Every structure is written in C-alpha cells, then in structure tokens.
Amino acid sequence: xxxxxxxxxxxxxxxxxxxxxxxxxxxxxxxxxxxxxxxxxxxxxxxxxxxxxxxxxxxxxxxxxxxxxxxxxxxxxxxxxxxxxxxxxxxxxxxxxxxxxxxxxxxxxxxx
Amino acid sequence: xxxxxxxxxxxxxxxxxxxxxxxxxxxxxxxxxxxxxxxxxxxxxxxxxxxxxxxxxxxxxxxxxxxxxxxxxxxxxxxxxxxxxxxxxxxxxxxxxxxxxxxxxxxxxxxxxx
Numbered sequence: 762x763x764x765x766x767x768x769x770x771x772x773x774x775x776x777x778x779x780x781x782x783x784x785x786x787x788x789x790x791x792x793x794x795x796x797x798x799x800x801x802x803x804x805x806x807x808x809x810x811x812x813x814x815x816x817x818x819x820x821x822x823x824x825x826x827x828x829x830x831x832x833x834x835x836x837x838x839x840x841x842x843x844x845x846x847x848x849x850x851x852x853x854x855x856x857x858x859x860x861x862x863x864x865x866x867x868x869x870x871x872x873x
Numbered sequence: 874x875x876x877x878x879x880x881x882x883x884x885x886x887x888x889x890x891x892x893x894x895x896x897x898x899x900x901x902x903x904x905x906x907x908x909x910x911x912x913x914x915x916x917x918x919x920x921x922x923x924x925x926x927x928x929x930x931x932x933x934x935x936x937x938x939x940x941x942x943x944x945x946x947x948x949x950x951x952x953x954x955x956x957x958x959x960x961x962x963x964x965x966x967x968x969x970x971x972x973x974x975x976x977x978x979x980x981x982x983x984x985x986x987x
C-alpha cells in the first residue's frame with residue numbers, strides 16, 4: 762500500500778530564503794507526482810505535475826524534482842516571499858490504484 | 874486555470890436538515906471526486922465517479938451520497954445533517970479514468986452543522 766510522507770510538517774522562514782520541501786513515498790511504481798498549494802479555508806491549487814518519465818518540472822520560482830528509485834520528490838522554492846505562505850501537499854498516482862495518495866502537507870510561513 | 878465550481882462556499886445549518894453541495898466542471902472531465910478535510914488535517918476521499926451513472930465510495934466512510942447524471946455535475950447530499958458532518962468538502966476532477974491524472978480542485982464548501 763502506497764504511503765506518502767512530507768517533512769517537515771511546518772516551516773517558518775524569513776523572506777528571501779531558498780526552501781526545500783520533501784515528499785517521500787514507499788512504492789516506486791508511480792505514474793506521476795503532483796504538488797499542490799492550499800491556502801487556509803480554500804481548495805487546492807495545482808503547482809507542478811511530474812510524470813514518471815521526468816526528472817523535474819519548473820514553474821517560475823518553483824522547481825520540483827523526482828527520484829523514483831529512492832522514493833522521493835523535492836519542491837524547491839527560490840527567494841521565498843510572504844505570499845508563498847500556505848500548506849504544500851504532494852500527491853502520488855500509482856499504477857496499482859486509480860486514486861491519488863496525498864501526503865499530510867508542509868505548512869509554510871514566510872515572514873517579512 | 875481550472876474551471877471547477879462549488880456552491881455554496883459556506884453553509885451554516887441546523888441538525889436534521891437536508892443539504893446538497895453542488896460541484897460543476899466545464900472541462901469535460903470524466904472522473905470526479907469528493908474529499909473531506911477537517912481544519913489542519915489531511916484530505917480523505919469519500920466519493921468518486923468514473924463518468925455518468927458511475928459512483929464509488931472512497932477510502933473514508935461517509936453518510937453522504939452522490940449522483941452523476943451529467944458529466945459536468947457531481948452533487949453531494951446529506952439527508953440529515955449532524956454536527957459530526959461539520960467539515961470542508963472539496964470537489965475535484967481529472968481527465969484520465971484508469972490512472973490517477975492531474976487533479977483540479979474547486980474552492981471548497983465549508984459546512985457547519987449546529
């Protein structure tokens with residue numbers, strides 16, 4: 762059974778720092794991995810989708826990498842801003858299920 | 874940008890009332906989902922659908938029911954709301970059917986049952 766873990770659970774940093782959020786999964790037979798952002802009381806916004814054949818995806822200040830063999834993905838946020846404050850979730854699509862498996866999220870606070 | 878809409882965004886009702894949370898998407902996606910999320914907690918899949926006339930129960934048992942009469946519409950109904958149903962309900966859709974594809978979410982419906 763696929764399990765997805767995110768570390769750290771919470772992170773508080775000053776503005777301008779470069780950040781790395783981690784996502785680990787137990788079954789490497791994945792189809793894709795998706796990173797989301799969730800603001801308090803809101804739905805999830807898709808940030809990046811990495812297919813299993815890809816190593817990384819980039820969008821603006823965000824870069825997500827995927828290492829299937831080690832069961833890990835990282836989300837790199839460059840030059841963090843207070844507007845980046847939110848909860849970041851990763852979700853894994855596996856071949857043995859047609860549903861995404863979500864991690865528990867990393868709650869990020871960027872202070873001025 | 875995803876075109877998936879949920880109404881109402883906020884709802885406060887008394888115990889025993891029947892409520893329906895609406896979810897519509899204009900992307901023509903076959904697969905749709907309902908997730909339940911308590912504040913600060915993880916998402917739990919409660920219902921999903923592969924397409925018209927298809928409904929499946931998710932990983933978390935729920936007293937709610939769903940229907941899928943039209944591709945674009947996936948409403949969730951609680952026949953008799955209770956305080957334990959207080960939560961945020963998130964609707965999502967994806968293009969693929971057989972394997973989990975990119976997921977698009979609505980803004981959510983926050984339900985409070987007094």
